[in-house]
Amino acid sequence: MKLFKSLAVGVALAVGLSGAALAQDKLKVGFIYVGPVGDLGWSYEHDQGRKALVEALGDKVETSYVESVPEGADAERVMTQMALSGHKLIFTTSFGYMDPTLNVAAKFPDVKFEHATGYKRADNVSTYSARFYEGRTVIGHIAGHMTKTNTIGYIASFPIPEVVRGINSAYLAAKAVNPEVKFKVIWVFTWFDPGKEADAANALIEQGADVIMQHTDSPAAMTIAEEKGIYAFGQASDMMQFGPNARLSSIIDNWGPYYIARAKAVLDGTWVSTDTWDGIAPGMVGIGKFSDKIPADVQASAQALADGIAAGTTHSFTGPIKKQDGSDWLAAGETADDGTLAGMSFYVEGIEGDLPK
């Protein structure tokens, strides 16, 4: 199986890169995706970013990508191929590419690497990620207002800090506008399994949830929400087409501006290794259009919240906040520091159930 996959990757690489060898003066930019570009979620949005880069810089750049690259040894091979074939800037867009990126980068000091969602850097390796939790604050606010049963269902993937952070920020925002609100969290232990995601959505609805949030990649939950006549939010992509009535808003990953800025930096010779963690303000996290189903005053307050976060006057995690076990975390008015957020592995007070280890 693995062998076939590597073969397939090799063939894709050969086909994808063969046309690229002609124009040497262009900056060649490579992208490595963990899923298919047609997942309408995570990898799809990275590819939208690549397209934005092509559109913005035109014939100054030449891009190529390889999709569905397994995390691990295959990723290292693909990166090496890209570096050997003259790519000077390579984006590796999944957490599991972290060590392969570092390994390959050490062998090609004149090639710039950009690794998404990781935390290890080098002179020629930058990291970048988005503050998705800021978006979750906004949709949590909407969810708190829109729920009639005071029960919000949350389909979670893996218990990693990024997902835990999302649950906490959404819960705090919902609780702030609706003290009665309860979160029911189901861990499905997969990023992508439409059947299981749909089953989880049904189980949550069965348990009284009338608004569903998700941190998984497929639009299955949105489809079920539409069918059952409840509300949901788009994840990574807008997902409007899957739930014209169910979709309240969405969190949209927008990588385009970052990719353009980084490619320009390489062209100017100003590229340096950095750590970027951008949110709503620079537009890396987009909030999808509000549905008409949301009352005007809630739309206004949600917009104000988003504006406040963008302006830096509001923070998703502002004290007083206690941890689930009742111990103090943030004092009144205190905001969370990035270090704690980056490694968050606890629920805030009020969320029921145990966080899987």
Added chain:
Amino acid sequence: MDLSTINPVALIASLMVASTPILLAAIGELVVEKAGVLNLGVEGMMITGAIFGFAISVETQNPWLGLIAAMAGGAIMSLIFGILTQYFLSNQVATGLALTLFGLGFSALVGHSYTGIKPPSFPRLDVQVLTDIPYLGPILLNHDYMVYISLLIVALVWFFLTFTRAGLVLRSVGENHAAAHALGYKVVRIRLLAIMFGGACAGLGGAYLSLIRVPQWTEGMTAGSGWIALALVVFASWKPWRIILGAYLFGGVTILQLNLQAVGVNIPVAYLSMAPYVVTIVVLVIISSDRKRVSINAPASLGRVFHASN
């Protein structure tokens, strides 16, 4: 935690929906293996059925035509496998794996323009008076037609294999293809028909996923259910009725663990997540613990290459 909020009626109703795709794929694979062929391409045939069924349903706005297209799609895929393994005598394991990879890629190509479209909704059995019977009504009488059709297919397969002459011939081909050949049965032709039946069932299972259970098209949406169907055939020790037991057990524990999580039961989630696999394996191992009987059930020529010269 309040377990009383789990509604057993709704639980049973949704477990039947969750189990139907693997039930269909597994009963098809059972017939294939009974004929002595191991087709590991179930996942690839399922996903092909999922996109064929979805595309034709959307184009014609008729879900029944979609299901027929899904069966045809799965059968055509399996025919590729059949011709390669039966006429060109290729290795069944490698060909089956290749079929899965091909199916996943091919469906992604065909399905490119079908993401984000809503398929026509599927009719449900709704016998007014009967559906209102408390408990029994919603459990037994208020599903989409495919749930009943899947059970009917299992019953027909059981009847066919146990009581008909053709079924006996098919089993004999699976047990000892040389002897069957010596008796004048067309081994290759019988196996091809079995393989196509398996492909059609897998395609139907895939279409159930994309048309009824989720209903949408997303690349790779079968997400490994073909492999579970393959395992079910072995654990059910090649007995049709046990396929129902295994599929509903697996689907049931999956649905149950999701509901238990939603209720907030105090069991570590990791245990809940592995429960479907563990429970299904344990139960089926127990009921098939008599080694002698299992070796009788396993087709003796399973996976072996047949050529008329030997």
